[in-house]
Amino acid sequence: GAVVSQHPSWVICKSGTSVKIECRSLDFQATTMFWYRQFPKQSLMLMATSNEGSKATYEQGVEKDKFLINHASLTLSTLTVTSAHPEDSSFYICSARNLAGNTIYFGEGSWLTVV
Amino acid sequence: GQNIDQPTEMTATEGAIVQINCTYQTSGFNGLFWYQQHAGEAPTFLSYNVLDGLEEKGRFSSFLSRSKGYSYLLLKELQMKDSASYLCAVLGGSYIPTFGRGTSLIVHP
Numbered sequence: 001g002a003v004v005s006q007h008p009s010w011v012i013c014k015s016g017t018s019v020k021i022e023c024r025s026l027d028f029q030a031t032t033m034f035w036y037r038q039f040p041k042q043s044l045m046l047m048a049t050s051n052e053g054s055k056a057t058y059e060q061g062v063e064k065d066k067f068l069i070n071h072a073s074l075t076l077s078t079l080t081v082t083s084a085h086p087e088d089s090s091f092y093i094c095s096a097r098n099l100a101g102n103t104i105y106f107g108e109g110s111w112l113t114v115v
Numbered sequence: 116g117q118n119i120d121q122p123t124e125m126t127a128t129e130g131a132i133v134q135i136n137c138t139y140q141t142s143g144f145n146g147l148f149w150y151q152q153h154a155g156e157a158p159t160f161l162s163y164n165v166l167d168g169l170e171e172k173g174r175f176s177s178f179l180s181r182s183k184g185y186s187y188l189l190l191k192e193l194q195m196k197d198s199a200s201y202l203c204a205v206l207g208g209s210y211i212p213t214f215g216r217g218t219s220l221i222v223h224p
Contacts, residue, residue: 032210034211043202043214043215043216043217044158044202044214046211046212046214049211091155093157093158095212101145101146101206101210102146102163103160104160104204104212105160106150106157106158106159106160107157108156108157109156109157
């Protein structure tokens with residue numbers, strides 16, 4: 001079964017609204033989680049690294065005020081897409097790294113469609 | 116900086132063996148992952164190598180040579196369901212994984 005759960009799997013929202021995506025590690029504690037987005041037939045693009053109890057580290061070109069990341073516990077990180085626009089429509093995937101650093105599992109991914 | 120190279124696409128016949136190569140140049144090294152990703156789905160974990168050598172797991176094996184900055188994923192007894200994208204990812208010194216662009220494997224009858 002899944003060791004990293006991501007929810008929701010699918011979400012459709014209106015332009016201008018906000019959407020929250022949750023990422024939970026089920027069988028292990030994860031001090032670090034990663035958020036990616038992926039456009040069709042393209043590679044994974046790292047958006048930010050989420051560290052438990054501290055501010056996320058964003059990759060260049062990713063707006064921290066638009067993509068809010070919270071990592072409040074060792075098993076949960078959330079990504080909130082604020083004031084969503086159609087160009088934000090994408091496949092968002094989280095991954096979680098265990099404390100030893102030798103295992104990184106992905107969540108199931110979340111398809112976001114902004115209409 | 117980080118640089119991960121893998122072929123864009125490969126084709127193979129059902130029942131055959133295929134080797135997908137990955138070369139990398141990174142700042143520090145803390146391991147290399149291989150993932151399988153079917154279209155429209157999230158990647159699934161296949162293997163992790165941190166020491167040189169071959170790790171075998173069923174039909175899939177992964178090899179690492181740190182001195183050469185080289186890894187390969189070996190798939191045996193190919194099945195149609197193995198048609199997918201295979202991602203090579205390296206954990207650099209910062210423990211942040213850097214992904215290659217992925218190799219699209221097409222298995223035909």
